[in-house]
Amino acid sequence: MMTLPLSPRVRMQANPQSEGHNPVMLREVLALLQIHSRGTYLDGTFGGGGYTRAMMAEAPAHLFALDKDPDAITRGQALQDHFAVNDRRAAPTFEIRQGNFRDMATLFADVAPFDGIVLDLGVSSFQIDQAERGFSFRQDGPLDMRMSQSGQSAADLVNQADEATLADIIYHYGEERLARRVARAIVAARQEEPIHRTGQLAAIIRKVVHPDRSxxxxxxxxxxxxxxAVNDELTDLERVLETAPGLLREGGRxxxxxxxxxxxxxxxxxxxxAAGRVARPSRHMPVTLAEPTNMYRLPHGKPxxxxxxxxxxxxRARSAKIRVLEKTRHIIEPLEGTL
Known part of the structure; x- marks a missing residue:
């Protein structure tokens, strides 16, 4: 397991917990980004701002952030205003913009290329901890789950989708082996009364899915x-993974x-x-390069x-993994093993 040092400046100046957010694997993220004072960096999932604050403390770089959640934008705007007024280091900048990270190529066309882009996927601690956002099954609140606070809500999906659709969503996106049983229970329950609260939905699920060894x-x-499903997260992820590498400067990650x-x-x-490596049909066959003039490399063979x-x-860090891609114009020799 790889452990990377956390700089004294980050320990002293960026205490994410004091801001109500504890970013996962902060030490590793900062070390991989290799932040320097002349660089330009993008936090593509600002959330609680934990990574951004630590990046600010690491070096007086040019920092940008992006989020589609209006609440995150409010937090980021306050940080942006504070940073502009109080920080007097040499030539630092910080700006946050609102939008879906799938559109970052358009949203930051005037800024790219970047020396580093970080994406912290999934739901943020702020969204989970606020019962009114409807993400948590541990707190009762409106069944919402919309990161952008617009469009179809979780309540709309749960109350309107047919049983087969619900079962497919729960099986494919939740990898729940009892998906059909859960979908059947949801449909039966909503016939009695609409499901509008997270507590309602959690209670329905717990009646048909019992705790296991995990x-x-x-x-x-x-x-x-x-x-x-509500946030179309996997489609958005596929699109940002197609475009983000092209926004990197040579040596950017x-x-x-x-x-x-x-x-x-x-x-x-x-x-x-992106790195030109192809999946092996057999674990006994070597990894090969798709093209010898590859523009990207994988700095680490494993996450x-x-x-x-x-x-x-x-x-929250229990299931976390970090993967990294670096842009380079040199021909790269293949790594042994796979990510």
């Missing part, structure tokens, strides 16, 4: 599935933090494809994972 709440996988197997598989395949200490301090 100790994960029985509602976890279904809530994940509905959230992914795309750093992606994943939290479940669905998104991690997409990231793994996309970065392998980085959190230390046991971090998992104890921040349980």
């Amino acid at each position: 100790r994960i709440d029985p509602a976890t996988r279904t809530f994940q599935a509905i959230r992914i 795309l750093v992606v933090v994943t939290f479940h197997s669905l998104e991690d598989r997409l990231v793994k395949r996309a970065l392998q494809a 980085l994972t959190p230390s046991e200490d971090e998992i104890q301090q921040n349980p």
Whole structure:
């Protein structure tokens, strides 16, 4: 397992927990981005701003952030205003913009190329902790789950989709083996009364899915599935993975933090494809380059994972993985093994 040092400046100046957000694998993300004072960097999933604040403390670089959640934009605007007024270091800048990261090529056409882009996938701690946002099965709140706070809500999906559609969503996006049973229970329950609260939905799921050895709440996988469907997360991820590498400067890096197997598989395949590596039909066959004049490389042959200490301090890090892609104009020799 790889452990990377956290600079004293980050430890002293960027305490994410004091802002109500504890970013996962912060040490590794900062080390991989290799932030320097002349660089331009993008936090493509601002959320609580934990990575951005730490990046600010690391070096007086030019920093940009992006998020589609209006609440995150409000937090980022406050940071932007504070930074502009109070920070007097040499030539730093910070700006946050609102939008879907799938559109970052358009949203930052006037800024690119970047020396580093970081994407922290999934739901943010702020969204989970605010019951009124409807992401959590541990707190009762309106069944919403919309990251952008617009469009179809989770309640709309749960109350309107037919049983087969619900089962497909829960099975494919939640990897819930009892998806048909859960879908059937949801349809039966909504015939009695509409499902408008997270507590209602969680109770329905727990009646038909019982705890197993993993100790994960029985509602976890279904809530994940509905959230992914409501926000079209995997489609957005596929699109940003197609465009983000092209926004990097030579030597720039795309750093992606994943939290479940669905998104991690997409990231793994996309970065392998960008680096010109092809999937092996057999584990006994060597990895090959698709083109000898590849423009990208994989700095690490395997994903980085959190230390046991971090998992104890921040349980959200338990399933996290980091994958990284670097842009280069040199011919790259293939790495042994796969990401």
